Amino acid sequence: MIFDLLLSLPVILLAAVVIFGFKAFVIVPQQQAYIVERLGRFHKTLTPGLSILIPFIDRVAYKHTLxxxxxxxxxxxxxxxxxxxxxxxxxxxxxxxxxxxxxxxxxxxxxxxxxxxxxxxxxxxxxxxxxxxxxxxxxxxxxxxxxxxxxxxxxxxxxxxxxxxxxxxPQEILRAMQAQITAEREKRARIAESEGRKIEQINLASGQREAQIQQSEGEAQAAINASNGDKIARINQAQGEAEALRLVAEANADAISRIAQALQTPGGNEAVNLKVAEQYVEAFGKLAKESNTLIMPANIADIGSLVSAGLKIVERQKSAQP
Structure with a gap:
């Protein structure tokens, strides 16, 4: 009996060592903390890692995650x-x-x-x-x-x-809130629509006014241009008429100068008389064609002398030629 007890003693000691080992070593995981009590009182706080306790004296009372x-x-x-x-x-x-x-x-x-x-x-x-x-x-x-x-x-x-x-x-409040939101949105939609119509009318009125202003400015500019054109045309016409009169006057002055020069040359006076006689006869010929009534001047006898003078000039010119 005693022998059997002695044989089982190592087994008991081994079991005690294993139990004490489990009780003595404690591993605390990361981000956790263990509260240790010794004989029922707070002893310490175990931080993450391996810690050693006294079995049956120390015990882990609380475990907290951090x-x-x-x-x-x-x-x-x-x-x-x-x-x-x-x-x-x-x-x-x-x-x-x-x-x-x-x-x-x-x-x-x-x-x-x-x-x-x-x-x-x-x-x-x-x-x-x-x-x-x-x-x-x-x-x-x-x-x-x-x-x-x-x-x-x-x-x-x-x-x-x-x-x-x-x-x-509550559901009643939800329905009332939904109705209020719907009414508010419809109100904003109507306001936005009215604002859009208002802006559209303003834009149309502004466009029409701008068009009228542009049209009136165009008409005024056209009238100014037309007036300026008429003025320029009249100025050009007046300048043309003045230039024509000037040219006629210059032509007359040149003709008179030439006649004066011709009168100073030999036979010039007779030539002038001949030209006057020709025009005189031609004028009487036209007068006789246009009217049945012919009024003769009092000095008609001078025509013959003019004609005879002209014939003498012609003969003198012929005799002067070689």
């Missing part, structure tokens, strides 16, 4: 300032910053954060009207985070942010 934790806050019905029921659903993001306070500061810090978030949210929503709750989501989130963070300091928890996932008013 990662950011999303916590879904159950939806609840809140009453707004204008006595409208509003179902609010949100989510909290928090992180354990002090594992010791998280272990001993509250029996259940997750439940404490959840309840405080709900009560704070009801208080904030109760101070706002329904329309403001949809517009001031950022303000609501900030107020809830500030209230939670202040209270969670003693729990070893840091509240990072709070986000409202959904705001659901």
């Amino acid at each position: 990662k950011e934790i999303p916590l879904d806050v159950p939806s609840q019905v809140c009453i707004t300032r204008d006595n409208t029921q509003l179902t609010v659903d949100g989510i909290i993001y928090f992180q354990v910053t002090d594992p010791k306070l998280a272990s001993y500061g509250s029996s259940n810090y997750i439940m404490a954060i959840t309840q405080l978030a709900q009560t704070t949210l009801r208080s904030v929503i109760g101070r706002m009207e329904l329309d403001k709750t949809f517009e001031e989501r950022d303000e609501i989130n900030s107020i809830v985070v500030a209230a939670l963070d202040e209270a969670a300091i003693s729990w070893g928890v840091k509240v990072l942010r709070y986000e409202i996932k959904d705001l659901v008013p």
Whole structure:
């Protein structure tokens, strides 16, 4: 009997060593913290890595993750300032910053954060009207985070942010809001349409006025051009007539000069008399053709002398030729 007991003693010792080994060595994962109690009292906080404990004296009482934790806050019905029921659903993001306070500061810090978030949210929503709750989501989130963070300091928890996932008013309110939105959009559409017609009429009136101005300016310019053209034409006509008179006068002056020169040459006087006699006879011939009545001048006898003088000049010219 004793012999059998001695034989089983190594096995018992080996089992004790294995058990003590498992109890003595603790591996803490990354981003986690373990709270160790020694004989029922807080002893230390184990950081990530390998740690050695005294079996049956030290024990791991709490395990905390140091990662950011999303916590879904159950939806609840809140009453707004204008006595409208509003179902609010949100989510909290928090992180354990002090594992010791998280272990001993509250029996259940997750439940404490959840309840405080709900009560704070009801208080904030109760101070706002329904329309403001949809517009001031950022303000609501900030107020809830500030209230939670202040209270969670003693729990070893840091509240990072709070986000409202959904705001659901009653169906009657939803239908009324939809009708209001539809009416507002129709109002804006009518205003935009009327503004468009107004701008169109203004543009048409401006275009018509501009066309009339352009037309009147064109007519005025045309009248000015026509007047200038008539003026230039009259000036050119007057200049032409003046030039014609000048040329006639120059021709007459040249003819008179030539006649004067011819009178100074030998036989010039007789030639002039001959020319005058020819024109005289020609004029009487035309007068006899145009009228049945012929009025003879008193000195008609001088015609013969003129003719005879002309014949003498012709004969003198013939005799002068070789």
